[in-house]
Amino acid sequence: MEKTIYTLALILSLSFCAFAQFGSVGIVDAKSMSLGKTYNANTDGIYSIGINPANMMFSPSSHFEFTTVLPLPAVSMKVGDNFMSFDDFNYFFGGDGTKDANGNANGRVLTAADKQRLFNLFSNSGNVFMNASITPFAAMYKSNPSVGAFAFSMADFIGGSFTVPKALIDLGLNGNTPQQVYSFNDVDAQGWWIREYSLSYARELPEIDQTIFDKISVGLSLKMVQGFAYFGVDHVNTSLQTGNGNNLNIKSEWMIKSAFSSDFGKVYDFDTSNASSKVGPFLTPAGTGLGIDFGVAAAYDQVWRFSLSVTDIGKINWNQNTAEYSGNGNMTITDLTDSTQRQQLQDSLKGKGHLTSGFTTDLPTAFRMGVSYNLTQYVPGSILLALDYNQGFNNVPGNSKIGRWSLGADWAPLGWLNVRTGISVGGVDGFGWALGLGLDTGVLEFFFATSDMNQVVLGNSAKMFTASIGSRWKF
Amino acid sequence: MNKILLNQYIYAILIAVIIQGCVSLPSDVVMPQWNTDLNVPFATKSYTLNDIIGSQNYISISSAQDSVYLINSDQYSQSIGVGAFIKLNTVGTVNVPDMATNGSVVEFTVPFPDNATIDSAKFSSGTLKITGHNKSATTVAHISISFPGIVLSNGKQAVLTVNVRTNSDSTASIDLTGATYKAPSTQFFPGFDMQASASGAPNQVSMDAYTSDFVFSSITGYLPKRSLGTQNNKFSLNLGDASKYRGKVNLKQATLTLQGKYKSSSPKPFIVGVNNLVIQGIRNSGGTMNLSYTTPLDSFRFDANGNFTLQTPYTESNSNITSFITFLPDVINISAEYTMNPDDSQEERSANSTDTVFFTSNFSTKSYLAIKQTSFLDTLKLDISQDVRDQILKGQGVAATANIQNGIPLTAWVKVTLTDQNYKPLFVVTRDTINHADSINFSGAEVDTNTNDVKTPRSSMTTINLDSAQINQLAKYAHYALVSVTVNTSGKDDTTAVYIKSKDLITLNVFGHVSYRIKGGK
Numbered sequence: 001m002e003k004t005i006y007t008l009a010l011i012l013s014l015s016f017c018a019f020a021q022f023g024s025v026g027i028v029d030a031k032s033m034s035l036g037k038t039y040n041a042n043t044d045g046i047y048s049i050g051i052n053p054a055n056m057m058f059s060p061s062s063h064f065e066f067t068t069v070l071p072l073p074a075v076s077m078k079v080g081d082n083f084m085s086f087d088d089f090n091y092f093f094g095g096d097g098t099k100d101a102n103g104n105a106n107g108r109v110l111t112a113a114d115k116q117r118l119f120n121l122f123s124n125s126g127n128v129f130m131n132a133s134i135t136p137f138a139a140m141y142k143s144n145p146s147v148g149a150f151a152f153s154m155a156d157f158i159g160g161s162f163t164v165p166k167a168l169i170d171l172g173l174n175g176n177t178p179q180q181v182y183s184f185n186d187v188d189a190q191g192w193w194i195r196e197y198s199l200s201y202a203r204e205l206p207e208i209d210q211t212i213f214d215k216i217s218v219g220l221s222l223k224m225v226q227g228f229a230y231f232g233v234d235h236v237n238t239s240l241q242t243g244n245g246n247n248l249n250i251k252s253e254w255m256i257k258s259a260f261s262s263d264f265g266k267v268y269d270f271d272t273s274n275a276s277s278k279v280g281p282f283l284t285p286a287g288t289g290l291g292i293d294f295g296v297a298a299a300y301d302q303v304w305r306f307s308l309s310v311t312d313i314g315k316i317n318w319n320q321n322t323a324e325y326s327g328n329g330n331m332t333i334t335d336l337t338d339s340t341q342r343q344q345l346q347d348s349l350k351g352k353g354h355l356t357s358g359f360t361t362d363l364p365t366a367f368r369m370g371v372s373y374n375l376t377q378y379v380p381g382s383i384l385l386a387l388d389y390n391q392g393f394n395n396v397p398g399n400s401k402i403g404r405w406s407l408g409a410d411w412a413p414l415g416w417l418n419v420r421t422g423i424s425v426g427g428v429d430g431f432g433w434a435l436g437l438g439l440d441t442g443v444l445e446f447f448f449a450t451s452d453m454n455q456v457v458l459g460n461s462a463k464m465f466t467a468s469i470g471s472r473w474k475f
Numbered sequence: 476m477n478k479i480l481l482n483q484y485i486y487a488i489l490i491a492v493i494i495q496g497c498v499s500l501p502s503d504v505v506m507p508q509w510n511t512d513l514n515v516p517f518a519t520k521s522y523t524l525n526d527i528i529g530s531q532n533y534i535s536i537s538s539a540q541d542s543v544y545l546i547n548s549d550q551y552s553q554s555i556g557v558g559a560f561i562k563l564n565t566v567g568t569v570n571v572p573d574m575a576t577n578g579s580v581v582e583f584t585v586p587f588p589d590n591a592t593i594d595s596a597k598f599s600s601g602t603l604k605i606t607g608h609n610k611s612a613t614t615v616a617h618i619s620i621s622f623p624g625i626v627l628s629n630g631k632q633a634v635l636t637v638n639v640r641t642n643s644d645s646t647a648s649i650d651l652t653g654a655t656y657k658a659p660s661t662q663f664f665p666g667f668d669m670q671a672s673a674s675g676a677p678n679q680v681s682m683d684a685y686t687s688d689f690v691f692s693s694i695t696g697y698l699p700k701r702s703l704g705t706q707n708n709k710f711s712l713n714l715g716d717a718s719k720y721r722g723k724v725n726l727k728q729a730t731l732t733l734q735g736k737y738k739s740s741s742p743k744p745f746i747v748g749v750n751n752l753v754i755q756g757i758r759n760s761g762g763t764m765n766l767s768y769t770t771p772l773d774s775f776r777f778d779a780n781g782n783f784t785l786q787t788p789y790t791e792s793n794s795n796i797t798s799f800i801t802f803l804p805d806v807i808n809i810s811a812e813y814t815m816n817p818d819d820s821q822e823e824r825s826a827n828s829t830d831t832v833f834f835t836s837n838f839s840t841k842s843y844l845a846i847k848q849t850s851f852l853d854t855l856k857l858d859i860s861q862d863v864r865d866q867i868l869k870g871q872g873v874a875a876t877a878n879i880q881n882g883i884p885l886t887a888w889v890k891v892t893l894t895d896q897n898y899k900p901l902f903v904v905t906r907d908t909i910n911h912a913d914s915i916n917f918s919g920a921e922v923d924t925n926t927n928d929v930k931t932p933r934s935s936m937t938t939i940n941l942d943s944a945q946i947n948q949l950a951k952y953a954h955y956a957l958v959s960v961t962v963n964t965s966g967k968d969d970t971t972a973v974y975i976k977s978k979d980l981i982t983l984n985v986f987g988h989v990s991y992r993i994k995g996g997k
Binding site: 086090109172174248333336460 | 507508
């Protein structure tokens with residue numbers, strides 16, 4: 001592929017994304033991040049968008065709020081991996097403390113123990129990720145319970161990950177052991193840059209004749225999704241086995257799908273055009289789609305809240321500038337001096353690309369439920385306790401089929417200060433301890449958070465870091 | 476909008492950095508380095524003998540016949556013109572005494588030189604000479620002669636007039652250059668017909684006619700047997716490296732073909748005879764050997780169409796040719812005497828001055844041979860670029876195992892020693908750690924003792940190890956490779972010839988592991 005496509009893929013893979021209220025495991029707004037990404041039964045206002053639009057009805061009546069880039073933009077970001085800490089990185093990539101004749105640091109010469117240590121780091125696969133979300137604008141107005149609440153938001157999500165196959169690490173470190181089968185089927189890479197325009201409506205349902213709950217509300221969000229870039233491994237069935245006479249038996253069968261906005265210019269190596277890049281804030285989409293969120297929420301006894309929702313039901317239809325790269329072939333390398341065999345191997349691994357009519361990807365459809373309890377006794381001020389369960393139905397960026405539980409506590413000891421913390425288990429990230437602060441000036445609210453405080457306290461043993469900031473205007 | 480997005484990213488990164496402020500990162504990020512063992516197939520190849528020996532000046536391959544011709548000489552050709560044959564150098568003469576002087580015509584014939592019989596001819600040169608004699612003391616004689624068969628180059632019939640004074644002789648001649656001759660139909664005796672008349676004193680006039688020094692550009696008739704002389708030519712055999720096998724090889728299937736061709740435009744050329752044929756092998760270092768046919772083959776004839784092919788080529792059954800070829804001469808000397816009309820046949824035939832006698836011979840020895848253990852040494856320059864040397868330096872060790880299936884009935888030992896640019900040995904590459912030898916061995920195919928043909932390929936396995944020190948020497952200092960090759964045929968003993976065929980295969984499967992230093996940059 002061309003350099004351009006590699007660059008774009010790298011950006012998407014390593015820089016990106018989970019964002020505001022996206023999927024079952026993606027990073028979210030700073031307030032929710034500080035609660036261990038606990039948001040189902042405790043959010044309101046603009047932070048309900050993408051989670052459960054019915055939660056908008058828990059804002060005060062005749063209430064208007066919005067977020068924009070001032071004074072603090074709503075940005076969340078998570079970067080890291082699941083295998084190598086900063087200590088590990090320093091050890092393996094920090095050199096051996098000596099310099100060569102030109103004054104350049106000498107790389108550490110790995111001993112057998114070092115190689116084993118490095119290999120063990122990938123025992124649970126080697127996943128590298130970076131997620132970011134940006135919400136340039138979101139606004140909500142709640143009228144009264146009978147009229148309901150309205151909201152609009154625009155949010156960009158850029159996300160991606162790359163999983164290094166464990167067999168590749170084994171091969172690189174230890175070479176190929178005869179007869180052992182090295183499977184690369186666990187390689188994975190996926191990334192996209194999408195933008196959602198969301199229009200939400202919620203109202204209470206006084207029509208339901210019930211006395212159990214203080215109120216029941218429902219909400220619906222309609223989303224128009226634009227996709228600017230996508231790449232993903234469709235499937236991989238590739239392996240290497242060293243057979244008799246050290247013949248290399250290679251099975252190579254894989255496919256990668258991609259789509260890029262035409263505004264990126266020429267991105268494919270087979271593209272013979274001279275298209276140039278013209279990237280701007282509003283790109284020509286490579287794919288479009290529609291999505292729906294809907295949910296129901298209820299309050300009980302003034303202190304309890306319950307929430308059920310399904311979000312991001314829909315698909316993105318990528319139909320502009322879409323391509324497939326694939327390799328297919330079983331071969332046995334019997335002679336490394338044979339240029340024909342080497343070329344066959346290269347062709348099979350590199351694959352060939354061609355334009356396609358398009359493909360579809362799912363939105364990160366997720367089921368969410370939560371419960372919260374507002375504790376006003378026994379503590380100064382008030383403390384809100386919330387428990388969530390989020391279950392994704394696919395593994396697109398921001399989502400996971402592995403269920404995630406989280407528990408958050410939002411303590412407001414002074415009225416203007418909120419100390420928030422939470423834990424999250426499950427999903428793709430496993431355990432995380434979150435911590436954050438909120439400063440509420442009445443009209444303006446600030447949020448600072450990290451959902452992985454446990455990594456912060458680990459110092460150089462950390463493998464990732466997460467940061468989230470945001471602000472909200474309230475009227 | 477871009478600016479806004481960028482600012483948002485910067486904010487996020489700043490916060491992240493602040494939060495992670497206690498994290499220390501290396502000032503120089505540099506890839507670690509380590510050794511890894513790669514088990515790879517270096518090569519799997521099959522070579523026919525055709526592939527191995529390729530095209531050399533003394534070896535040729537006939538894939539169709541599955542044959543290898545170890546010594547396949549050029550065609551050694553001798554070419555002799557027949558100019559000496561179509562000359563008549565002697566003098567033909569006739570005397571006409573007491574010619575009538577009343578003007579009556581006298582017919583007579585001047586014989587051709589050498590008793591030749593000419594039906595027709597074209598002269599390159601030649602002379603007709605008439606000498607008149609007049610014994611009268613008072614009367615001048617006039618002699619007029621015409622030659623009915625001769626047309627001069629000016630297109631006129633040859634006529635000669637001689638005026639002879641009293642008591643004297645007078646001579647006149649005709650230059651026959653460019654003249655043609657056609658024997659008149661009325662001619663009875665061989666020779667030039669002449670019609671002469673004379674005037675003068677009766678019974679006092681006589682004449683002599685001479686023919687001499689006839690050189691023809693073409694002639695039809697009878698020419699007497701004549702030797703064209705002995706032709707002697709030396710030809711290089713171009714043995715190349717094959718000369719190294721002198722005294723070590725027995726070549727069992729050799730042939731020599733002889734072919735002759737009398738190239739003439741005439742439909743009925745003269746017969747060519749070859750006498751005293753001698754084929755002699757000469758070594759530059761001295762020593763000769765004659766090729767001899769069991770039935771002495773020193774005299775033979777071309778056929779009536781001017782062709783000659785030795786019906787039974789020289790073989791080991793009818794000649795000493797295998798000894799002769801095994802002698803591996805540097806030079807072949809061919810000597811032969813060529814004779815035209817060797818049987819002096821009177822039959823009418825034709826010849827032209829442009830006619831040529833060609834005689835060719837051609838040696839070949841099929842690869843049915845025995846080679847005693849023979850060694851030879853060669854020095855190869857290693858053309859290794861600096862980039863490649865740098866890559867080689869990353870190698871920490873190599874163990875290469877060669878599994879060889881040899882279908883060629885030749886056993887070989889190969890020893891390769893690397894040297895520096897002053898030819899100082901560095902180390903032996905071909906140290907066989909399995910067999911504890913400093914050369915690798917390719918056992919020759921098993922040979923059927925009855926047919927001397929390949930029975931089954933033979934397997935051999937050898938492993939070569941290079942350690943990091945040797946790889947270091949190879950990368951830094953190696954400039955030449957001294958290659959020592961020892962071969963012998965794998966018959967039941969070193970004198971039993973075996974068949975070596977062009978499609979005989981040797982299959983190499985070379986595999987092993989390379990210990991390689993993975994080393995990246997900053």
